[in-house]
Amino acid sequence: MKSGPAPARGRQKRAPAAGKPDRAAAGRPAGTPKSERTRQLLIRAAICSLADFGFAETTMSRIATLAGVSAGHRQYHFPDPLDLFRAVVDTIHERWRRATTEALEARGPVRARVEALFELSFANIGTPDHMAMLELKMAMRGRPDLKRAIGPSIRAYEAEADEFCLKVFADTGLGSADLLAIRAIHSAVLRGLAIEQIDAPREIPRERIRDLFTAMALSRAGRRK
Incomplete structure (x- = not known):
C-alpha cells in the first residue's frame, strides 16, 4: 500500500523551462531575438502600408500579410x-x-x-x-x-x-x-x-x-x- 497523499487530479500549471519567461505572467514576449524580429517586421510593414496605400487602406490584415506573420502573431504583439x-x-x-x-x-x-x-x-x-x-x-x-x-x-x-x-x-x-x-x-x-x-x-x-x-x-x- 502506498503511503502519502494521493496525487492531485486535473491539469496543473507547468513551470516554465529554465531560461524561458512565463508568458502567462508576462503577457508579452520578453524581448527574445525572435520576438523582437517579429515585432520589427510588423512595424516595418505598417510603415510600408501607410506609405503605399494610405491610412484608410492600412488594415491589420494587410500589415500581417506584408510582414509575413499570422494574424495571431500580430494580435499577440499588438493587441x-x-x-x-x-x-x-x-x-x-x-x-x-x-x-x-x-x-x-x-x-x-x-x-x-x-x-x-x-x-x-x-x-x-x-x-x-x-x-x-x-x-x-x-x-x-x-x-x-x-x-x-x-x-x-x-x-x-x-x-x-x-x-x-x-x-x-x-x-x-x-x-x-x-x-x-x-x-x-x-x-x-x-x-x-x-x-x-x-x-x-x-x-x-x-x-x-x-x-x-x-x-x-x-x-x-x-x-x-
Whole structure:
C-alpha cells in the first residue's frame, strides 16, 4: 500500500523551462531575438502600408500579410492597432533623432550646419518614413482615438527638435523666436513638397531651394549680429 497523499487530479500549471519567461505572467514576449524580429517586421510593414496605400487602406490584415506573420502573431504583439501605430511613430522619431544628431554632431560653420540639416531633411522627402508620418498626422483629424494614442509622442518629439535647433544654432546670434520660425518654415516647405509629389510628381530644384533657404537664414542671422 502506498503511503502519502494521493496525487492531485486535473491539469496543473507547468513551470516554465529554465531560461524561458512565463508568458502567462508576462503577457508579452520578453524581448527574445525572435520576438523582437517579429515585432520589427510588423512595424516595418505598417510603415510600408501607410506609405503605399494610405491610412484608410492600412488594415491589420494587410500589415500581417506584408510582414509575413499570422494574424495571431500580430494580435499577440499588438493587441490594439493603436499600439502598433504608436510604435511606428516612436520608431520613425528615433531614426530621425539619430540621423539629425549624427549629421550635426561635428559642428562646422553656420552655413555648413544649415546646409547639412536641409540636405538631411530633403533626402527624407517621399521616403516611407516621411509618407507614413504624413498619413498618420492627416488621419488624426478624424480619429480622436488615434490622436490620443500618437499625439503626445509627436508633440514631445517636436518640442525636443525645437530644443535641439536652439542648441545647435545658438551661436548664430538669432533669438529663439527667429530660430523656431525658421525651423517652422523649413518643416512646412518640406512637408508641402512631399504632398505635392503625391499628385503631381516633378523634378524639384533641390539645390536652388537649399541655396535660397540657406541665404534667408544667414541673412537673418547677419542682421542680428
